[in-house]
Amino acid sequence: MxxxxxxxxxxxxxxxxxxxxxxxxxxxxxxxxxxxxxxxxxxxxxxxxxxxxxxxxxxxxxxxxxxxxxxxxxxxxxxxxxxxxxxxxxxxxxxxxxxxxxxxxxxxxxxxxxxxxxxxxxxxxxxxxxxxxxxxxxxxxxxxxxxxxxxxxxxxxxxxxxxxxxxxxxxxxxxxxxxxTAAGQSDVVGQSDVAGQSDVLGQPGAVRQSDRVRQSDAVRKVKEAWETKNIAALVDLLDPAAVMTADGGGMVGAALRPIEGSALIAAYMVAIADKAPGLELLERSVNGVPGLVAQRAGVVMTVAAFDVADGRVTRIWAVRNPEKLRPWTQDD
Structure with a gap:
């Protein structure tokens, strides 16, 4: 090796x-x-x-x-x-x-x-x-x-x-x-070849450009709806069976259990915005795909990754544990 x-x-x-x-x-x-x-x-x-x-x-x-x-x-x-x-x-x-x-x-x-x-x-x-x-x-x-x-x-x-x-x-x-194969989940593996080995990444080395464009568009729309606290728009952008999982590690406030359903997720996101005036949302690459970073007074508070299928967000993973955000908190 x-x-x-x-x-x-x-x-x-x-x-x-x-x-x-x-x-x-x-x-x-x-x-x-x-x-x-x-x-x-x-x-x-x-x-x-x-x-x-x-x-x-x-x-x-x-x-x-x-x-x-x-x-x-x-x-x-x-x-x-x-x-x-x-x-x-x-x-x-x-x-x-x-x-x-x-x-x-x-x-x-x-x-x-x-x-x-x-x-x-x-x-x-x-x-x-x-x-x-x-x-x-x-x-x-x-x-x-x-x-x-x-x-x-x-x-x-x-x-x-x-x-x-x-x-x-x-x-x-x-x-x-x-x-x-579950509803709303993206296909993270390719088709098996004749030897029975899966082409796990499809096109190795990068996320397919077409997928990136679709995800970027969906994430941008979520950002705009979140900033304007438009619950109806958020619900429309989320898959009805969407799931949001937050990781605060007991160090900061975060939902302890996954939030399921577009309506509940939208309401939760707006409630977060109400409780954190001055929160700034930035479009950033998260693990190589379009995501959002929420910062307040220049300090990164949350990094959110998304999964998108058919133009709608199916999963949101919101990392808030500050110990996991160290690579995002470098000084300018």
Whole structure:
């Protein structure tokens, strides 16, 4: 797994790839960075002679990072049972929109958000589906279907046979397909090929431009209706069976349970606007697709991601936990 880096021991250039793998496995930028740092710590703890024996440092680091993420995922369920309200993945800003003089995201950049590749595999809809998987399913699926690692190498991460890893990925794939057939959910996977492997991202590397245009138009209309507190317009823009999930983590006010139905969501959004005078809504890329950022006095309060089908919003994920908004609160 991986390719040689640019450092003297072939590891420096691996950090970007490792962060991208770890974020998709964990749904948390902070935890992903911790996992990658731990993998590097284990690498440099090896005797020099042992490091020189390793043919591909990138493969070694990816295997270790995967194992660390597997352990984190195993303990995450217990932690999230104690989490106040719903738990959502950490939203990612678009580097081009949130540079603020922090660098261009090249080799000199140390900000993990600058090193993330934003494509369909980090959309909020996709990450939320990943949360439904077992830790082993998620590792097998992400490494194989997203990053195209062979099952023989994934077996080293999971400590299972390649055949068992293939079955885990197949089980995970069924979980990904399931919500795409539900009313109002977008299809996050493509058609299976003759080998039975799903083209999970459709067009790898970017959200399809036509989908982005439709989503951007829908989000812009929601923004305008929200700003004018037009409940009727909001109801019309939302799918009747739409669901809004908020993540405050017990640190800020947020609905503890998902709000279902266009009328209830519209009323909730207007109530938020009434309670927060001076709230400014900005159209921003959230995990690579059009979303909204709400800020007050220059401070980001909420980052909202959307799922859109047939021109109507079907899902809203509103992240309000300030610990998850750190990449969005850089100084100008």
């Amino acid at each position: 991986g390719t040689a880096g640019t450092g003297t021991d072939g590891t420096v250039g691996e950090r970007r790839q490792l962060l991208n793998v770890a974020y998709r496995l964990l749904g948390s930028l902070a935890e992903a960075e911790d996992a990658v740092q731990e993998a590097y710590a284990r690498w440099y703890a090896l005797p020099q002679a042992r490091r020189e024996e390793i043919v591909s440092p990138g493969a070694w680091l990816t295997t270790v990072t995967g194992r660390i993420c597997l352990d984190v995922l195993g303990s995450a369920r217990a932690r999230r049972e104690r989490y106040v309200g719903a738990w959502l993945p950490e939203p990612l800003p678009d580097r081009a929109e949130w540079d603020h003089g922090r660098g261009t995201g090249g080799a000199a950049s140390t900000d993990p958000a600058d090193q993330m590749v934003l494509d369909e595999s980090v959309s909020m809809a996709f990450l939320v589906v990943l949360e439904s998987m077992t830790p082993a399913e998620r590792v097998a699926f992400v490494l194989h279907d997203v990053f195209r690692y062979p099952f023989a190498e994934i077996a080293d991460v999971l400590g299972r046979t390649p055949a068992a890893c293939k079955q885990l990925a197949a089980s995970a794939r069924r979980r990904v397909r399931a919500p795409s």
